[in-house]
Amino acid sequence: MTPPTPAPTSTPTLVGRSSSHFTRVTRIFAAELGVPYAFQVVPDLRSVDAADYVGNPALRLPILRTGPTTWFGALNICRELARRAPEQRRVVWPEHLTDALTANAQELALQAMATEVTLIMSQLAGTPSDDAQVIKLQKSLLNMVSWLDENIQAARAALPRDRDVSYLEVCAFCLVTHLEFRNVLATSGFRALTAFCDDFGQRSSAQSTAYRYDAP
The missing domain is CATH 3.40.30.10 (Glutaredoxin)
Incomplete structure (x- = not known):
């Protein structure tokens, strides 16, 4: 061997x-x-x-x-x-998500992250808030976050219990906390996502990587 x-x-x-x-x-x-x-x-x-x-x-x-x-x-x-990694860890990667619920959750978390970036860059470029494409992106983002809020608990429950970390959970946590950090979308009304972030945010890895603006 x-x-x-x-x-x-x-x-x-x-x-x-x-x-x-x-x-x-x-x-x-x-x-x-x-x-x-x-x-x-x-x-x-x-x-x-x-x-x-x-x-x-x-x-x-x-x-x-x-x-x-x-x-x-x-x-x-x-x-x-x-x-x-110095020690082998149980990581759940996107390709391990073979049921529709978890696979869709991963897809929408990543799509929402990319959509948020586009909205932020549009704002930096001075694109008017009433621009048709901006309005569509904002609606898309809201729809995706709403879906994640409705399904995050079930998606987490479907993940392997012996996991050390999953790409889905890390992405979802980084997305939701970033929406608040950049004031792109208020997330306080999304109770399931808020509870998830409160739980995941107890990890030392989350606490040691809090968002901040780098010095110029």
């Missing part, structure tokens, strides 16, 4: 922002998995220079640098962090 490949020993560098929900997903995973990392801030999200995103052609964050290798996107980064 082939022995497991030892985890890399070099410290990776995570490139992102402390105010980014996609970045926070990776930081929570790093904390849950016990993987140390250096942190590099992307100075201006309005930049169209790929060099500011460590060569990511999508001009998005987060990015992980591991020596000569670069990983684009939160899910890719979380997988690499899991490979670097």
